[in-house]
Structure formats: structure tokens, C-alpha cells
Amino acid sequence: EDVDPVVPKSDVARMRKIVINSLYSHQEIFIRELVSNANDAIEKLRLTALTDKSVWDGNPLNITIKTVKDEDGKGGHIIISDTGIGMSPEELATNLGTLAKSGTSDFLARAESQDGTGNGNLIGAFGLGFYSSFLVADHVTVASIPPKTSQNPEPIQHIFSSAADDTTFEIFPDPRGNILGRGTEITLYLKKDALEYLEEAKIQELVNKHSSYSSSFPIYLYTTRTEEVPEEDVEEPVPETLKEPTTASEAKHSEASDTPVEKDEDEATIEDVEGDEDKKPEEPAAPKMKSITVNEWSQLNAQPPLWTRDPKNVTDEEYSLFYNAFFKDFTKPLAWHHFSGDSGSGVSFKAILYLPAKLAEEYWQQPLSYLSTDIKLMVKRVFITSDLGENGLPKWASWARVVIDADDLPLNVSRETLQSNRFLKQLKGVIIKRLIQLFSKIAEEDQDKFKEIQETYGSIFKLGAVEDIKNREKLASLARFSTTQRNDTSFDQYIENKKKGQKQIFYLAEIGKKPEDLAQSIFVEKLHARGYEVFLMTEPLDEILLGHLRQWKNMPFQDVAKAGLKFGDEELDPEEEKAQQKVLEEKYKPLIDWLKVEAKDTVRDVKISNRLVRSPCAIVAEVGGYTANVQKMMSASNAKGNRGGILHDYAMKAKVLEINPRSPLIEGLLRRVEDLPVEEDEKDVEAEDELREVASILIDGALVRSGFEVSDSNSFFSRVDRVLRRSLGVSETAPTDTTVKPAPPVDPELPTEEEQQMPYFNDEEDDGKAKVIVPDHLKEDVSIEMEEIDDDGNVVEHDEL
Numbered sequence: 137e138d139v140d141p142v143v144p145k146s147d148v149a150r151m152r153k154i155v156i157n158s159l160y161s162h163q164e165i166f167i168r169e170l171v172s173n174a175n176d177a178i179e180k181l182r183l184t185a186l187t188d189k190s191v192w193d194g195n196p197l198n199i200t201i202k203t204v205k206d207e208d209g210k211g212g213h214i215i216i217s218d219t220g221i222g223m224s225p226e227e228l229a230t231n232l233g234t235l236a237k238s239g240t241s242d243f244l245a246r247a248e249s250q251d252g253t254g255n256g257n258l259i260g261a262f263g264l265g266f267y268s269s270f271l272v273a274d275h276v277t278v279a280s281i282p283p284k285t286s287q288n289p290e291p292i293q294h295i296f297s298s299a300a301d302d303t304t305f306e307i308f309p310d311p312r313g314n315i316l317g318r319g320t321e322i323t324l325y326l327k328k329d330a331l332e333y334l335e336e337a338k339i340q341e342l343v344n345k346h347s348s349y350s351s352s353f354p355i356y357l358y359t360t361r362t363e364e365v366p367e368e369d370v371e372e373p374v375p376e377t378l379k380e381p382t383t384a385s386e387a388k389h390s391e392a393s394d395t396p397v398e399k400d401e402d403e404a405t406i407e408d409v410e411g412d413e414d415k416k417p418e419e420p421a422a423p424k425m426k427s428i429t430v431n432e433w434s435q436l437n438a439q440p441p442l443w444t445r446d447p448k449n450v451t452d453e454e455y456s457l458f459y460n461a462f463f464k465d466f467t468k469p470l471a472w473h474h475f476s477g478d479s480g481s482g483v484s485f486k487a488i489l490y491l492p493a494k495l496a497e498e499y500w501q502q503p504l505s506y507l508s509t510d511i512k513l514m515v516k517r518v519f520i521t522s523d524l525g526e527n528g529l530p531k532w533a534s535w536a537r538v539v540i541d542a543d544d545l546p547l548n549v550s551r552e553t554l555q556s557n558r559f560l561k562q563l564k565g566v567i568i569k570r571l572i573q574l575f576s577k578i579a580e581e582d583q584d585k586f587k588e589i590q591e592t593y594g595s596i597f598k599l600g601a602v603e604d605i606k607n608r609e610k611l612a613s614l615a616r617f618s619t620t621q622r623n624d625t626s627f628d629q630y631i632e633n634k635k636k637g638q639k640q641i642f643y644l645a646e647i648g649k650k651p652e653d654l655a656q657s658i659f660v661e662k663l664h665a666r667g668y669e670v671f672l673m674t675e676p677l678d679e680i681l682l683g684h685l686r687q688w689k690n691m692p693f694q695d696v697a698k699a700g701l702k703f704g705d706e707e708l709d710p711e712e713e714k715a716q717q718k719v720l721e722e723k724y725k726p727l728i729d730w731l732k733v734e735a736k737d738t739v740r741d742v743k744i745s746n747r748l749v750r751s752p753c754a755i756v757a758e759v760g761g762y763t764a765n766v767q768k769m770m771s772a773s774n775a776k777g778n779r780g781g782i783l784h785d786y787a788m789k790a791k792v793l794e795i796n797p798r799s800p801l802i803e804g805l806l807r808r809v810e811d812l813p814v815e816e817d818e819k820d821v822e823a824e825d826e827l828r829e830v831a832s833i834l835i836d837g838a839l840v841r842s843g844f845e846v847s848d849s850n851s852f853f854s855r856v857d858r859v860l861r862r863s864l865g866v867s868e869t870a871p872t873d874t875t876v877k878p879a880p881p882v883d884p885e886l887p888t889e890e891e892q893q894m895p896y897f898n899d900e901e902d903d904g905k906a907k908v909i910v911p912d913h914l915k916e917d918v919s920i921e922m923e924e925i926d927d928d929g930n931v932v933e934h935d936e937l
């Protein structure tokens with residue numbers, strides 16, 4: 137078959153190289169990956185059969201594993217078969233012979249930049265799938281046949297054959313014929329260092345560890361044991377004793393009696409054998425005994441699915457392993473909640489809800505178009521769909537991983553009828569309620585855990601509170617912020633700490649700043665000095681959230697960079713306060729009047745400040761005006777459409793210059809303004825210009841201190857330069873020599889081939905490992921050694937690969 141690979145073969149080669157060389161210590165995952173593929177294939181068959189009955193005749197759906205040792209004892213192979221959807225020869229080529237998966241090159245790049253030990257989580261995150269075969273096998277064959285359909289009434293079983301050390305594969309009709317009936321059979325010819333996987337006990341251990349939850353279909357292992365039986369019984373052929381096929385072609389003929397697919401009685405015989413043992417003591421005088429070999433298929437995943445079990449009897453490790461296998465995420469989940477209930481429409485269900493340790497990168501890139509795929513809806517233990525369509529979770533929760541198993545839904549529901557089902561409509565509400573309960577419970581009961589939760593889900597609570605009106609209050613109360621006094625503070629905790637008379641919740645927002653830097657802002661200096669707590673909001677969602685909330689427990693949020701700030705104790709002594717204010721206003725009237733003219737392009741008013749302690753002045757946004765943060769967001773989102781409008785112009789200029797009457801700088805400026813001669817004929821133009829320059833620097837400085845940008849930073853710095861010259865006693869008008877050496881003439885020649893190929897770096901020693909490149913001139917002074925350290929800072933020892 138000549139099928140064009142979708143991705144360059146070199147990628148397949150790279151993938152194999154990585155798999156073989158660097159993921160060596162994770163050899164055993166091959167079984168988990170192949171069982172999981174088999175399970176998916178069966179699931180696909182069952183789902184296809186819902187709409188096209190011809191693809192499934194009702195034969196058992198299962199996975200079988202068989203180990204076969206070579207007669208010479210030097211090698212062997214493992215056969216993993218499933219009765220799933222199978223593959224056509226074209227599918228064999230594209231699915232197994234190429235890497236068509238999105239993100240593959242990303243994976244390759246990341247894997248190659250790490251050494252072997254760092255790759256464990258990478259495999260987990262990515263799922264190595266079929267390629268994990270090459271961890272243990274140097275030659276792999278896959279026999280597969282798709283189901284009969286009307287388009288393909290006579291499918292032919294094909295073999296995909298490949299070896300680990302070359303990049304090619306072959307696909308050819310199976311010389312054994314259509315022996316599988318339906319499904320896929322993978323044969324792994326084990327490498328010398330992987331022969332331990334020929335032991336039944338090893339396979340049993342691995343399936344129990346990694347895969348007992350990854351398949352809802354039975355997984356059988358072909359087992360061999362010896363049994364003592366009375367000699368006379370041996371004469372008759374023991375029906376459950378199976379003939380071991382030694383070669384592929386022999387398998388063809390014995391397969392029919394070899395797999396439980398065809399012979400359901402095999403399962404029954406297991407119990408029979410055990411029953412016999414019980415009876416033995418009652419048998420009369422022991423006859424002559426003889427050892428015989430009994431081969432049988434024994435089920436490895438016989439226990440009921442985890443979610444149907446009583447939570448009291450399920451260990452944390454089991455929850456974790458189930459999560460790994462079921463959702464194919466091999467990191468430990470942060471928390472889970474196992475519950476059962478009644479939807480109210482009469483459908484009872486059992487469910488487990490998991491919080492993943494990390495949210496997918498795609499989620500944060502585009503939370504609003506992220507589609508939830510991890511609500512696995514089962515009906516009577518059988519998977520139905522993970523596509524809830526319009527009944528899916530709201531965006532803020534679309535990362536949730538849930539298995540939910542309904543008892544009373546009709547089993548053969550199609551997706552369309554499902555969508556209109558009442559139960560499904562209620563599902564969203566049930567899951568969201570439990571999700572919030574889980575978060576709230578952790579917040580109350582386990583501070584350390586909740587800290588961990590905040591790292592991954594801190595922004596989720598804010599997003600949720602914005603998106604989900606119904607649950608806004610509950611979600612917002614889970615949000616935590618830094619304040620001028622502490623970290624991780626909730627709105628409720630803030631209110632408990634409010635001061636007598638305080639009627640506003642104070643906050644200051646600036647996206648992207650560190651809270652500790654924001655705490656230095658002039659807008660919080662007085663509040664902080666007086667002991668008032670101020671929220672320091674640094675995330676994009678913070679101000680949006682406050683905009684939606686407007687108030688918390690009847691206390692409005694007050695941006696401390698905006699007009700309207702009230703400490704709340706002003707009224708405690710209104711007369712004195714007013715008298716003081718009046719004295720100051722009178723004293724500073726000349727300066728204020730003068731500044732109103734000087735600052736008219738920047739602000740609409742000049743006032744005496746009640747919010748400054750050390751700083752001479754600040755620019756405060758009026759109620760309808762833009763704060764620095766809003767102005768920044770607008771320039772970041774490039775909201776050109778809004779610019780130039782009357783409202784925009786108003787909001788831009790709706791600012792007040794506030795001066796600090798206790799600042800010596802302001803007092804000095806007042807004195808100089810008062811000293812200016814007023815009579816027309818006495819005017820000192822030079823002194824006035826100088827003062828104007830100082831005022832202009834002060835106003836621009838106030839803008840910058842208040843987080844705004846200076847509209848023309850060039851002229852700002854020219855003015856600063858002039859003031860500097862003055863203070864240094866340098867002539868203000870002395871010109872700088874501005875002559876420069878011009879560039880050589882135009883040269884249209886292109887760089888030569890050779891020059892183009894000159895590397896930027898000398899990568900002679902590039903061994904593909906991460907390293908620090910030391911510039912040549914520093915090589916003598918610097919030597920760098922690298923160690924890998926774990927989270928606790930301990931050096932990680934590497935096994936030699």
C-alpha cells in the first residue's frame with residue numbers, strides 16, 4: 137500500500153529515538169498506553185454501532201493480553217488484542233506510521249531539550265500512545281481489520297510491520313487471512329532487556345497499577361498454571377486446557393478456541409476450577425494424582441468501576457490512579473469529590489469530580505472558546521458521551537474533570553435526544569454546585585491545600601464571579617488578593633478588619649505590577665500610614681470583577697486613585713476638620729490659582745490633598761475619569777474606536793492635581809509664586825519662565841508617580857535637563873556638539889553563501905543538552921556547573937541511562 141505520510145518520516149524517526157533513548161526508565165508505560173488505545177477502539181465501535189448497527193454483531197467486547205516465550209528461552213513476544221473498531225490499511229499507515237497529532241513537534245522539541253529523567257511528566261502530559269511499544273520491543277506488528285459496513289462489506293485484515301531501528305514500515309495483507317474477525321492485534325517482539333514482561337505476574341502487576349481503571353471493558357490475561365488432578369481424569373481431554381499457539385500461522389487455526397471472544401464458557405470454567413478445589417476434601421480415598429497444565433483467560437479488572445464503590449472503601453491512591461488512567465492525565469489531581477445524588481428529574485447518579493493540578497495552556501490562551509471534553513457521561517457504567525453541547529459547563533468551569541454515571545437513562549440514547557433530556561439540562565447545575573462546595577470546603581478546612589488551589593484556580597474564581605451571575609457571591613468570596621497589610625485576603629476578611637466609620641473598601645489597581653511595588657504608590661501612603669487596609673489589585677480580571685460586584689456586603693469599592701475617597705472618620709470631628717481645611721485653602725489660594733492655569737492641559741482642577749503624606753502632589757482621576765490603570769488597558773487593547781469622542785476626551789481630562797500642603801516643595805513653590813511681581817511694568821519674565829518650568833516638571837512628575845504616562849517625554853526631559861544645567865551652574869544655552877560620522881556608502885551586494893552559513897554561536901560542542909553559553913570574553917572569568925534540583929532544592933541524582 138502506498139500511503140503518503142502526513143508528517144515527514146523524520147519526525148517518526150525522531151520520536152522513536154526519543155522513545156528508545158530517553159524514556160528508558162519509563163519502559164513499563166507501554167502497557168498502559170496500548171490498553172488505553174484498545175479501550176478507545178472498543179468504545180469507538182460501540183458508539184458507531186449506535187447509529188450503524190451493522191458494525192457490531194453483539195459479540196463480546198474485550199481486551200486480551202498474552203505472553204509467549206520463545207522455545208529456546210531467549211526471547212518472546214506479547215500479543216495485545218482488542219475487539220474494537222480496527223483499522224483499514226490506510227488508517228494503519230496514517231495512525232501508526234506518521235505523527236499527525238497536533239503538538240507533536242512541540243513535544244519533540246521539548247523532549248529533546250531535556251534529559252531522560254525530566255521526561256516522565258512530559259509523556260504523561262502528551263500520551264505517547266502507540267510509540268511506547270518501542271520502549272520494550274525492537275519489532276512490532278499490528279494486525280487489524282475494520283468492521284463490515286455497507287461501504288466496505290468485505291474488509292481485509294492487514295498487517296503493519298515496523299522495526300525500531302529504521303524509519304520505514306510495511307503494510308501488507310495478513311497471510312493468515314481474516315482471523316481476527318474484528319479489531320486489532322498488536323504483537324511486540326521484546327528487546328533483550330524487556331524480557332521481564334513475559335512473566336504473567338509482571339503483566340498482572342502493571343495492569344493493576346496503571347490500567348485497571350482505564351478500561352470499562354474486561355481485560356483478560358492468558359495464564360498458565362499447573363494443577364494436580366486424579367490420574368484417571370487425565371485420560372479425558374480437559375476442555376479448558378488450551379493449546380498454546382507458538383507461531384502466528386498456528387494461531388490462526390487455534391484462535392477460535394483461544395480467545396474468550398469466541399468462547400464465553402471460558403469465563404465460567406474459572407469458577408468451576410475453584411469450586412472443584414472446595415470439594416476435594418470430601419472425595420474418597422485419594423487416587424493417584426498427576427500434574428497437568430491448565431491455561432485459561434483470567435480477568436484482570438474484575439472489580440466494579442471506582443465511582444460505583446462506597447467512598448469509605450476507596451483509598452486516596454485509588455482515586456489518584458483512577459484519575460490518571462481515566463482522564464489520561466498523569467499528574468496527581470489537587471482534590472476530588474465523590475458523590476451520588478438524584479437530579480430531581482428522577483434520575484439517580486454517581487459521580488466523581490476532580491480538580492486537575494494544572495489547567496491546559498489552551499484554556500488560558502482562550503478561556504472563552506475552550507471546549508470542555510472531560511465530563512464523561514456514563515449510563516449504567518457504559519460511556520455515552522463527553523460532548524454535552526449547550527448543556528456543557530460554563531466557561532469558567534470547563535476544565536473540570538467529571539465522571540458521572542446515570543442509572544435510569546435509556547442506554548441507546550443518541551446525542552440528539554440526549555441534548556433535550558431533562559437530566560442533562562440539570563447536570564450542569566449539579567456539577568457546578570458540587571464544584572463550589574468542594575472549593576469552599578477546602579477554603580474552610582485546609583489552609584495549605586487552599587494555597588495550592590489558589591495558585592491554579594485563583595483567577596478561575598474571579599472569572600467565574602464575572603461570568604456566573606447566579607454563583608457570583610460564592611465564587612467572589614473564594615477570590616484572594618494582596619493588601620497593604622497581608623496576602624491572600626478575601627473580601628470577608630477585609631471587612632472584618634475595617635476601621636470604625638469606614639464605609640468604603642479601598643483598592644488600588646495596576647495590571648502587571650507586583651503587589652509590593654503597588655504598595656509604594658502615593659495613593660496608599662496616607663491610608664497605609666493611618667492603618668487602613670487597601671487591596672492591591674494586579675491581575676487583569678481584578679478590576680473587571682470589582683466592576684461587576686460594585687460592593688461587598690453593602691460597602692462600595694473605592695479606587696484610591698480616584699476622587700471620592702473618604703476615610704470615614706472625617707465626620708467624627710467635622711467642625712475642626714472644616715476649619716483646618718479653610719485655613720489651608722486660604723493659605724494656598726495663590727498657588728492653586730496659578731497652578732490651575734499652568735496645569736490646564738492636563739487636569740481640570742487643583743485641590744488640596746487629603747491622601748498624601750510624603751509626596752508633594754498626585755494626579756487623581758475624577759469619578760467619570762480614567763485611572764492610570766484603565767488608561768493603560770485602553771492603550772493595550774488599542775481601542776481606537778473610542779478615541780477622539782467627546783466622552784473619551786472628557787474622561788482623559790477628568791483628573792485633579794492634588795497638592796500636599798505639608799510638603800516643603802509645595803510650600804516653597806507657594807512662596808515663589810507669592811513673590812512674583814504682579815504689576816505689569818515690574819514683571820520678571822525670566823523668573824516666571826523658570827517657575828513655570830519647575831511647575832511643569834512637578835505636574836509631569838505627579839503624572840508618573842500616579843501611574844500615568846507623560847504625554848511628551850522628550851520635552852519633559854529637555855525641561856529636566858535645563859533645570860539640571862541651572863543647578864549645576866552650566867549655561868542653559870550652550871549647544872552640544874552634534875556632529876557624527878556618517879555611514880559608509882550603499883552596498884547592494886548580498887552576503888556570500890559562506891557568510892550566510894556562519895553560525896551566530898560556535899556550536900561545535902552542541903550535544904543537544906541544555907546549557908549556558910558563556911561569551912568568549914568571559915570564558916576565563918566564569919565557570920558554570922549545572923545541577924538539577926527538585927522543588928525542595930535538593931540535588932537530583934540521575935541514573936545512568
Ligand SMILES: Nc1ncnc2c1ncn2[C@@H]1O[C@H](COP(=O)(O)OP(=O)(O)OP(=O)(O)O)[C@@H](O)[C@H]1O
Pocket residue numbers: 169173174177218220221222223231232262263264265266267319320464
Ligand atoms: N487498538 C487500536 N485500535 C484501533 N485504532 C487504534 C488502536 N491503537 C491506535 N489506534 C489508532 O491510532 C491512532 C494513534 O494512536 P496513538 O496511541 O499513537 O495516539 P492516540 O491514541 O491518538 O493519542 P494518545 O495515546 O496520546 O491518547 C489512534 O488515534 C487510533 O486512531
